Amino acid sequence: MKINLKVNGKDHTSDVEPMMSLAAYLREVLLLTGTHVGCDTSSCGACTIKMDGKAVKSCTILAVQADGCDITTIEGLSQNGEMHPLQASFKENHGLQCGFCTPGMIMTAENLLSENPNPTEEEIRHGLEGNFCRCTGYHNIVKSIQHAAESN
Amino acid sequence: MIPAKFEYIKASSVSEALGLLDKHGDEAQLLSGGHSLIPTMKLRLNQPKVVVDIGKIPGLNSISEDGSNVVIGANCTHHQIATSSVVQGGVNVLAQTAKEIGDIQVRNKGTIGGSLAHADPAADYPAVILASGAKIEVEGSGGKRTIDATDFFLGIFETALESNEMITAVHVPKSSGGVYLKFSQPASRFAVVGCAAIKNDSGVSVGLTGVAGCAYRASAVESAYNGDAKAAAAHAVDGVEVMGDNFASSKYRAHLAKVFTERALNALG
Ligand SMILES: Cc1cc2nc3c(=O)[nH]c(=O)nc-3n(C[C@H](O)[C@H](O)[C@H](O)COP(=O)(O)OP(=O)(O)OC[C@H]3O[C@@H](n4cnc5c(N)ncnc54)[C@H](O)[C@@H]3O)c2cc1C
Ligand code: FES
């Protein structure tokens, strides 16, 4: 089935099987492998991207549902070679260890800060309910997001 | 995980979607947010031959006021409901409930129509929909009808919807001071037990979810309530077959139902 969509500002037209997830489309067709797939069943948040401005789990969306949509992946956050403030803050605050969860954490945090630019620590922890990290124990992730919010 | 092969059709109107349901019968399934349907298709618990996407049908995602009701389109997402000033002003307990569903990403995609039609025994909305005395507006090729919330939920994943009907909107009577409290399953945030309590002219109305095969109106609590929350809450599972699973045994669930009913009644003030 033919789909037209915008990914990180660029228009794409592809022919996909309806059964293909949006996460698989981004990774395997567009080769944007920054979007990770952990659980593949909507629990871990590693596959989080932005679809029409909202953070969503791309493993649980069909590529055909994204027809006509505007998608942003982790690769689309940096501007002119400069890291996005959240990316810089994760680097600065040791917000990652293995990095598997990181793209999803950052995409969710971006959604959180766009709706609530000055969240409390509790609001950040609540906001990350749909994102699992097996390495960091979350403290430095929360710190990274707080830091990014403060420096904005 | 990849679902079994299916044909995907994006419907551009309610009548087109209903025509497709009529044409394909039991082989077709509607797709709204997909956050219940797609996981079950990936796990091959569900293998529709035809998936009819109603997610982009214009007019199904609006929220408005109609006299003493707030009218919520079937495709409104949980996030939309949680942040809508019309819902917050008219029936704030529903906005608060939407805010407690899953996580940010799930709330950005999942819809009220999908949640009600799916009728997961642990879903949050049914408790509030029941306690508020809402009506579910459905449409089939034969026309429109409304179903009282109390007649809508029939069992585990079972509703009064016919297979060729779809939900178009939910009409929720305005109320103030309602409460929804839940004991969350720690990973998914689904309700192990959830209790909605809303004040009305004759006392309180109480809806419970997570406890049995489907959400129910706790009428025994309502008729026993005379200001003593604990005494009334003791009737939370009267006449109900309480579920048990790996999250909570039926004995523990029955206990939780009473505790959360008591807390909800006390929180009503
Ligand atoms: C990780 C995770 C956590 C979650 N946590 C919670 C939680 O805490 N509480 C909670 O209540 N829910 C929770 N959910 C479920 C979530 O709210 C779903 O979005 C919702 O149950 C289904 O809505 P949907 O729009 O995604 O429906 P879909 O998945 O698109 O559809 C579900 C079913 O309803 C049918 N359907 C859809 N729309 C209509 C319609 N208009 N008329 C008739 N039939 C229709 C479909 O055919 C399908 O059978 C969670 C889901 C996930 C993935
Ligand atoms: S891979 Fe999508 S939520 Fe885990």
Ligand code: FES
């Ligand atoms: S840094 Fe390894 S999973 Fe989060």
